[in-house]
Amino acid sequence: MKFSQLATYLDELEITASRNELVRILSELFQKVSVEEIAPVTYLIQGRLTPFFDPTEIGMGEKLVLTAIANAYHIDKGEVAVKYSHLGDLGLVVEELGQKTRDSGLSVTEVAGRLLAIAGTSGDGAIENKLTLFGDLLKELDPASAKHLVRIPVGKMRLGIGDPTVLDALSFAKQGDKSLRPVLEAAYNRTSDLGLIALTFWKDGVKGVEKLQITVGRPVRPELAERLPNPEAVIKKLGLVGVQPKYDGFRVQIHKDGAKVAIYSRNLENMSLMFPELITATKRDIKVGTAILDGEAIAYNPDTEEYLPFQETTKRRRKYGIDELAAKLPLRAFIFDILYVEGRDVTPLTYEERLKLVEETIRGSEILLPAPLIKTDSVEVLTKELLDNISKGLEGVVVKRLEAPYTAGGRNFNWVKLKRHTSGELTDTVDLVLLGYYFGKGKRTAFGAGGLLAGVYDQDKDEFVSITKIGTGLTDEEWREIHRRGDALQSDSKPARVNSILTPSVWMKPEIVVEVMADEITRSPVHTAGQFDDNPGYALRFPRIVSFRGGDKSPEDATSVKEIMAMYQGQGQHRVAP
Ligand code: ATP
Secondary structure, eight states, X not given: OBHHHHXXXXXXXXXXXXXXXXXXXXXXXXXXXXXXXXXXXXXXXXXXXXXXXXXXXXXXXXXXXHHHHHHHHTOOHHHHHHHHHHHSOHHHHHHHHTTTOOOOOOBHHHHHHHHHHHHHOOSTTHHHHHHHHHHHHHHTSOHHHHHHHHHTTTTOOTTOOOHHHHHHHHHHHHHSSSTTHHHHHHHXXXXXXXXXXXXXXXXXXXXXXXXXXXXXXXXXXXXXXXXOXXXXXXXXXXXXXXXXXXXXXXXXXXXXXXXXXXXEOTTOOBOGGGOHHHHHHHHHHOOSSEEEEEEEEEEEETTTTEEOOHHHHGGGOSSSOHHHHHHHSOEEEEEEEEEEETTEXXXXXXXXXXXXXXXXXXXXXXXXXXXXXXXXXXXXXXXXHHHHHHHTTOOEEEEEOTTOOOOTTOEEEEEEEEEOOOTTSOSSOEEEEEEEEEOOOGGGGGGTOSEEEEEEEETTTTEEEEEEEEOBSOOHHHHHHHHHHHHHHEESSOOTTEEOSSOOSEEEOSOOEEEEEOSEEEEETTOOTTOBTTBOEEEEESOEEEEEOOSSSOGGGSOBHHHHHHHHHHTTSOOOOO
């Protein structure tokens, strides 16, 4: 396939807001690509060259791309910058500047290969090389192709295609319906690599996809916890359970492959640079050749047995000065699971068996510590554990079904979280995605936002659906912050994958995730969360923002419609007041 053909599809996808249409167009595109092309195309439509967890970056920010454009079209850099300030998108700038360029018929694989080569340049003269290589590529592409090309390095591929949409489209392309999505999704949960799945599917069919295994070096989509309102409900539903502290830190998935160690976050990003002491400890203390461990990293002082609050742990989320911070505020990782050891996938084992393996694997380490577990079928004991952990400054407990396997990417009652809460309120906060804002009246007008339209994620449909308007809980500074970040995310029309009856003054591309507390979930005809046929949707009563989720959650990690429905069912049952 020629890159220019792909660009035509990208143009079509860009103006499509309907999810079904996105799937249809994508599946038509997939049907036209060969075995060699399917992996690069799968990455490119999401603006990438490699899977999300791979840290490969082209390494050209806006400034460098702008210089490459000026060089390629022999135009003054200042002129390009002026055009950019008018058009607000470097893609549109090259589309205009490249009008006279003839397409030289480059194929998709060639363009992907050349971008990978640019990503691979390093060392002395790397910048010059990147500029030349990227400029050369631009000179060979027609305006529409060049438009999409420049959006890749600057992270502005504006298609908004989520992973479930890609999985549906792959199924449609081969099967004519979405019946293969569960098989593809299960493989995605084990490998997190859409390109690999697509390639295997094209090459070896469904059988090949089913054989894709968990392996060290590819993050596994983490198991997540369900909610229940109180210890009574937990024991009633699960009987004998294992109970562990719920640490409020960073989820870490540690991969050890001989001397190579990598750490992935909850949303599958490679975070190895953030945790030097965990990397060192894994290399030094873990004697097995290969392993995948699952745990929570938290700032912890073993002498005083003090856990530091989440805000302290999150200071790690930065690029510089990590070593100093690691010395001042060393982290520990409480390991609560193991997925793979010595070449073997151990996710089918029971939780008890896996926890025993955890203890054997990390024995002797003072940095990687096994999460303690007590077993009980008593409401009193569970209540006491919950209150004990809260008094130690932890979030609560996670209750686990002892005989359950590890469900990659699953949220079910094999794990249940119980947290601190105030009686009468929802037991938990929810994570919402901002969809737009309303112009404010009075004081807030100065900051450009008076209220926010927020939504949750519908996993089945890969859509963001509205659940509430939020007006309170933000300081003036935070309103400014929303305004600043929101400006870059503004969209002239309803963004792709957003489904809403309400129309805010300004739409925002769904990217910012906020943690919200509310009093109650109610039914509402004006919100689309959980709405179907004539049934009303769900809404939040008295929502207020508790915090901005700083990057550890992508919009697809926001609370799901399914969770909201379960929380709605759970309301009204009595809760323990710590
Ligand atoms: P929250 O915002 O409540 O942490 P979440 O959406 O990030 O929720 P949940 O699935 O709701 O994730 O809660 C499980 C999270 O709790 C895990 O992702 C993990 O980071 C953390 N956690 C802390 N201690 C444990 C433990 N002992 N076992 C499992 N998960 C734990």
